[in-house]
Amino acid sequence: MTRAGTVAGPPPVSGGPRALVVARRVVLSPALLSVAGALALTTLVMAAAGVDPALAYPALVRGALLDGNLEYTLAAYVPTLGMAVAFAIPLRAGELNLGGDGQLSLGGIAAAALALHAGGSYVLPLLGAALAGALPAALSAPLRTRLGIPAIVSTLLLSAPAVSLASYLARFPLAEPGTGLAQTPVLPEAARLPALGGSSYVTLALPLVAVLTALWLLADARTVPGYEIRALGANREFARYGGVRVDRLATVTMAAGGAFAGLVGGLVVLGPPYRFVDGALTAPGYTFTAIAAVLLAAGRPPAVPAAVALLTILQAGGQGMEREAGVPSQLTQIVQGLIIVIVAVAAVVRARTAGGRG
Template identity: 45%
Template sequence: MKPLLARLVPAAAALVLGAVLLLATGANPLTAYAAIVTGAFGPDGITDTLAYAVPVAGMAVALAVPLRAGMVNLGGEGQLVLGAISALATGLHVPGPGPLRVVLALAAGTVAGAAYAALAAVCENRFRVPLLISTLLLSYPAMSFAGYLVRFPMKDAGSSLPQSGQLPPGARLPEFGAGGVTSGILLVAAVAVAYAVIDARTPAGFESRVTGWGPRFAAYAGIDRPRLTLRLLAVSGGIAGLVGAIVVLGFPYRFIDGALVTPQYTWIGLLAALLAGASPLGTLVAAVFFAALTSGGFAMERATQVPRELTAVLQAVLILFLAATTGVLRKRGRA
C-alpha cells in the first residue's frame, strides 16, 4: 500500500492545486474536471483518447523497461521516428502481399529502433558516455535524417508539405471503426503483458529490479551491468521503434515531418513511467491517465473557457509532487 499511497497523494495534491488555479480564473473546478472526464471517456471522445493513448502507452512501456533498472532513456523520440521511417520505407518499397508487408514494416521499425538505442548503450559501455547524454543527443541526428528523407528522396511529389507518399491500402494496419484506432492497440497491449510477465517471472526481470534497487549491490551479486545495459536499451528502442511503425501504418498512412514529435508521446510516456515507478500495470494506468487528461483538455476549454494548457500544468505539478514525496528522480539520478 505504501507505493500506491506515495503516488495517489501527489495526484490528489495536483488536483487540489488545479482546482485552486481554476477558481483563480473564475471557473468552477467541478465543472472543469467533469468536462475532462466526459471529453476523454464520453461517446464523442473515447476514440480520440484511445488513439492518443496507444502511442503514449507504448512509449511509456518502452521507457519503463530501462527505468526499472535505474537507466533513463531520453532518446525515445529519435528511436520512435527512426522506427516510423523504416516501417514506411518497407511498406512502400518491399514487394509482397499486404499482410506480409505490414509484418515486415513492423519488424523493420522494431529492428531500427533497437539498433539505434543499442548504439547509446555502446557509447556508455565502451566510451563512458552517460546514457542521459548519449540517448538524448542521438535523437537529433535521427529526427534530422527522417526530415531529410521526407523532404527529398521520399517526398510526396504532389504536395508542398514535408511528407512522404501514402502507403498503399494493403500495407496498412486494420482499423477498429472510424476513430483512427488501429489493431496496433493489440500489439501495445501484448508488449505490456510481455513486459509484466518478464518483469515478474524471469531472471532477466529480477536482474533489472535488483539493479534498480542498488547498482553496487547488483555488481556484488554478479550482474553484468554493461550487458544488462545493452539488452535493456535494445528492448526499449525496439518497443519505441514498434510504436513508430504502428503510428505510421495508421491514418494518415504517411510520415509527416514533426508529426510524431509534436504530440509529445515520448515525454508524456516518460512521465507515466516515472509516476508508476516503472511498474508494468502502473505504467499502463498512468499512460491512460495522462492521455485522458490531454484529450479531455479540449472539452474543458470548451466548457469553461479555461485554456487546455492547464492540463500540462497539472502534469508538471504532479511530477514535482511525486519527486518531492517519493524521491524517485533522486534515485534515478544516482543510478
C-alpha cells in the first residue's frame, strides 16, 4: 500500500540511457557467448587436426573482406539479409515461415517471366516477384487459423511444389531456345538492376534491401502495427482480448514475410547473370543461413543484420581459409551449427532457470 492508501503498481522503468545500454548488453550477451563458445570449440578442432588457428582465422577474414573478395561477400550478404527479414517478420508474430526456398523460387521465376514478356524496367518484375512470394505464404495463415495446421508445417509443405513449379517453368515454357540447360534466356538490359561502384556483383539490390530492412526495424519498434505484431507473438489470446484482429494480422505478417522472400528472388535474378537458372536460388542455402542468423539474434530485429553479417563472413571466408590454411571450407558450416546448438542450449537453460525461480 502507498501512503495515499492505494495499491502500489509496478515500479516505473528508470535509469535513462544507461539502463537502455545495460538492457541491450543483457539481450546481446547470449549471442556473443554463443559465438565465442563456437569459435573456442572450432579452435580446439583445428588444433586437434594439426592446423594453426593463427593462420586459419586471418585467412578466413582475407577470404571474405580483403584481396578483392568484399564484393562477393556483399553479393551473398544481400539475399541472406533479405531472407532473414522474411523469416523474422512472421517470427515476431509467433509464426515460423520455413517456406523461404519456395517463395524465393517463385519470386525469381515471376521476375524473369515479367522481364522477358512484359518489357519495361525492373520495377514491374520486382513487384511481381514480391506478389508471387506473398501468395503461398499468406495461404498458410488461414490453414492455421481455420484448420489448425501449424505454419511451420504448411509453409514447409508448400515450399517443395513451389520450387518444382519454378523449375518446370524454367525448363519448358520459359526455357532458353536451342539449349538443354534449365534456364531462361538472358533478360533484357532495361530490366537489369544497375551495378554500383563499378562492380558487376554489387547492384541496386544492396541499398534497396538496406532501406527495406531499416523500414522494418522502424515499423517494428515505433508503430502500432509493430506493437500488435509483438503482442500477437507474445500471447495470441491476450492480443485477441486486447482487440487485435489476430487472424488478419497473422495473414498480413505471413504475406509480408513471403513478399520479402519473393522480392529477394527477383533481386537475385535481375542481377548477374541476369537470368533464372534452375537451382541457383536454393543451392547457396540463403534460407538456412538466414534462419540461423535470426536464431542467433534471438529474434531481436536490431541484431539480425549483424548476425547475418557474421554468418555470411564465415561462409564467404571459408574458401579462403581452405585455400591458404588447408582447412576444409565445411568447417565454417560446423561453426554455424555449433553457434545454433549453443544458442538453443542456452535458451533451454534460461527457460528452466526462470521456471525454477517462478
